Amino acid sequence: MVKIRLRRAGRKKLPYYQIVAADARAPRDGKFLEVIGNYQPTAKPHAITIDKERAAYWLGVGAQPTTTVRSLIRATGLLHELNMKRRGQSDEEIAAEMENWQARETERKQKRLAVKTRRRQAKKTAEAEAQAQATEGE
Known part of the structure; x- marks a missing residue:
């Protein structure tokens, strides 16, 4: 199963996350399939960048986002847009x-x-x- 999840980067006390599509069995900071975006929680306001086409592709082929990533994707409006496309x-x-x-x-x-x-x-x-x-x- 493919998960869309956060991969931690950055240094001590200054986290920086990559939003990646990875096999659910892989470790958090281990092997991944593709980098979809970035998340900087220390920036004011939080900085979120997501490649909408690639995120839509992975969601379309059945990748499951974690709860945190789902809320980040929702904050960008991508889930709302995909639901409208799905409705035709x-x-x-x-x-x-x-x-x-x-x-x-x-x-x-x-x-x-x-x-x-x-x-x-x-x-x-x-x-x-x-x-x-x-x-x-x-």
């Missing part, structure tokens, strides 16, 4: 839907970033109040 939609419909998907994705990321900034601000104000109370009590 035209290229124009797919292109329009992918533009809509991209817009929704950027909106979702902006909302998530706004929530994070609000939480950081609330944490800072809470810490400042606690500091003020500690100095008041002395």
Whole structure:
């Protein structure tokens, strides 16, 4: 069975992963069939590059992605695009839907970033109040 999985590279404390198609029996960093893409989790934001044609080929011939790789492929929109092709939609419909998907994705990321900034601000104000109370009590 062929798996699409991560192959670790990089150095200590700075991981860099290759997305590879490999035999399920091969070790994590061992023999593989083809490099499909790259993933840099230490970059801000995470950097994902995937050769969509090769990933579609391997998924088409029955390769099973691991859960992490599936989420990375989903983040690029490839799974959504492949599902639309499988349903028989035209290229124009797919292109329009992918533009809509991209817009929704950027909106979702902006909302998530706004929530994070609000939480950081609330944490800072809470810490400042606690500091003020500690100095008041002395």
